[in-house]
Amino acid sequence: MEKAGRIIRKSVHTFLLNYQYFTSIAAVIALPFSASVLISQALLPSSSALLPAVYNRLHSLFDAAGFPPYLEFFTILNNKLSQTITSSIFTFPFSLTFLLITKAFVIQSLSHHQKPNTSSHPSFLSTISLYTPLLHTHVYNSFLILSANATVFSLLFIAFNVLEGLGFSSPNTLLFLSVSGAVLYSIVLANALIICNLALVLSGAQKSGGCLAILKACLLIRGRTSTALCLALPVSLTLAAVESLFQYRIVRAYHFAGKLGSSMAMEGVFLAYLYSILVVLDITVSFMFLQSCKPSSRRIEHRDDEESRGDLKAVKSASMKVLP
Template sequence: MPFSLPSMEDNQRVPMEKTVKIIRKSVHNWLQNYQYFSITSALLALPFSVSILLSQAIVLSSPALVPTIYNRLSVMFLAAGFPPNSEFFTILNLKLSQTISSSIFTLPFTLSFFLIAKASVIQALNHQKPSFQPSFSSVFSIFNPLLVTYTCNSFVIISANATAFCLLFLAFNFLEGFGFSSSSPSSFLLFSAAGAVLYSIILANALIVCNLALVLSGVERSGGFLAILKSCIMLRGRASTALSLAVPANLALAGIEALFQYRIVRAFHVGETSMFWMAMEGMLIAYLYSIFIVLDTIMSCNFFKSCKASPCIEQEGSRYAYRIEIAEQEKGDYVSLKVSQEQ
């Protein structure tokens, strides 16, 4: 029997087919429990959606918070040896300042309403009955693992940013030593674009690991860094599928944020509509934002189920089977994680 290796088109088609299948299943789950997801879960996420939409408007018009963080980061970048006249680091510094400011503003809503909304979706999809609607006691029973995992996720995101900055520091100082910044501006601009791509890849992979760790901690009721480690193992060979699921959800959320800026923030500064109708339209946009947060959580849960259903990983033409064994000492001094592979 002749043997043929899979082509590149086949390797690209498999993650796309899995992505489409998970999206279709997520929409089906949404329609099955439409009343619960559109009323209970979406309304639980509504305060967080309002806070994150308002935070961007407040941050952009804030005369103190963003400039303060921007100046602190500029001093840190200059002390680390980054090029002071680079447009790449100017844009990166500005976006980081806005993100940090918005995160500070929305932190109380993130640690309460956002996690409770995610817990309600995870608890609803963690049962075989399609019409299951969890009670508030069952939802709050998995809140603590989600809170612990989210706290650990924050350290992972900070570590990912620190790793990216360290690599960029080494790369740009290497280029500075060879005179690329002064003698060849076009080459320096090309390396700046490559640095932006590298930073995006590192941050995107950290975000999908943290997102899967939240779902895993809610399903298994165990949070912390162990959930993050297990999510890293589960993502082996499936990173492209996870990224293809995260891209449309984040694009939709970014589009809703842009819609809020155009319809509400611009109208507020221009004063062309009344405050009542502006508030009603703003609440509608925030509710739409909550709907997509719920849909993103449903897709994450279905992606987690697909990882659990197929423990075999196909990567680079080989097939591996892994098994995770967690052995904890009786006194609780340490936790041992064993991963066995068979080819």
């Protein structure tokens, strides 16, 4: 917890040092993505075509898999998954463009300042060159999220069917298994999201994306999962607070008034801009977390090199003793 707090303080300090650049360029680039996220959350109740279609498809999938249809756990899970999928479909084009370009800007700027004797920000062309590895990693991250969900659902399917086959189908047993499944799903999904976020930052910092960036992120995250969760929780809660504030101040007021006034529109733009700033801050925290992971990995590599050199010296000395 202390290490997470130190990383957060360093991230805020770095963000304030680059405040003008981040709030004038990076946050403005992320503004369409932030607006799409907020608007998608507002349009979910009124999306009469897409949301029920996704919900019915998932409900049919759960029924075909043999999950108990009367459990409230699967009803809630189906509802949340339907909302997440619908919102992701709506924001997907903005994630592939504006969000990835924002990540490239922030990562390139932070990497540029890590180098000695550099104070100015990187050029636009050098920043755009990071878009391709970020795009490749983002595509692989999507497959990783799908694989994590499929793995958890497969485990739940096996557990429910095994218990039902053994005769353990009491309400208390099913309730306990539902709670355990919810905890397992939350842990697996949280770790998958952390790995995906770190893989994106790693691909931008090393200018090489794809599956290799995810594998490196898995290696770097070992032993630091609690720190990564402590870093992701404050930003995630703040982003959720901004989404709730948008629902209360804009969506609720729009339903009461029946029209969108100029003051309401300006407030919505301000909330979207605040959301963009938090997105930039989240990228900064992830970059600082990556920097904190690198020294230990360098120490491990240095220790392995020293051990290999020691083994080589021992072999040479033994061979010298054997020779007449």
